[in-house]
Amino acid sequence: MGACSVEKLECTPEFDMMGFMELSQETRVDGKVMNKMTTLWDEWLKKLSVYKVVCGKISYLLVWLPEEVETYVDETWDKTPSEGYLANSLAQYLCMQSVNSLIPQVETVGCAPAPKPTESLREALADFDLCYRDDLDVLSRRFAVVTFFPFRGGCEICHLQKHCPKGNGDSDSTVVLPGYER
Numbered sequence: 411m412g413a414c415s416v417e418k419l420e421c422t423p424e425f426d427m428m429g430f431m432e433l434s435q436e437t438r439v440d441g442k443v444m445n446k447m448t449t450l451w452d453e454w455l456k457k458l459s460v461y462k463v464v465c466g467k468i469s470y471l472l473v474w475l476p477e478e479v480e481t482y483v484d485e486t487w488d489k490t491p492s493e494g495y496l497a498n499s500l501a502q503y504l505c506m507q508s509v510n511s512l513i514p515q516v517e518t519v520g521c522a523p524a525p526k527p528t529e530s531l532r533e534a535l536a537d538f539d540l541c542y543r544d545d546l547d548v549l550s551r552r553f554a555v556v557t558f559f560p561f562r563g564g565c566e567i568c569h570l571q572k573h574c575p576k577g578n579g580d581s582d583s584t585v586v587l588p589g590y591e592r
Contacts, residue, residue: 413466418460425448425451434495447497454475459473459475463535466530471556471559475501479501513559513561523558
């Protein structure tokens with residue numbers, strides 16, 4: 411792992427029904443679906459990977475679910491799009507709740523700013539079989555987040571800012587650090 415060190419972090423995010431419904435944009439979830447979502451949450455929580463990665467002077471939080479979760483979501487979507495959509499939302503929510511539990515400022519800002527993928531970060535991620543896509547500097551895993559750890563700012567430090575409506579000023583739901591005002 412070259413110039414980086416990793417530390418596995420303990421993380422047990424809480425399932426918040428209201429937060430999940432907000433993310434999935436659902437106004438009602440029946441008991442059967444709710445039972446399925448809580449069962450999946452418990453199952454996927456056991457598969458969740460959470461690490462602190464330190465490359466030189468910069469620390470990152472890395473959170474991801476394995477490819478089998480993506481496969482489950484895809485297969486469910488093919489059978490029942492509504493259930494697939496909820497499963498997809500749940501996997502996203504699990505990752506973000508994990509980030510929020512370790513970096514509460516991310517929830518306040520509403521985004522986990524993406525770091526520039528340096529060569530040392532790429533090497534560290536490769537040790538976990540994670541990589542960046544070729545067409546855009548985002549992780550190849552669908553349910554994965556890498557952000558600065560501890561919190562260092564919102565949109566103003568995000569590497570993906572030019573590709574993000576929020577980062578381009580189309581949304582005002584962020585915290586701007588002093589010196590980065592428009």
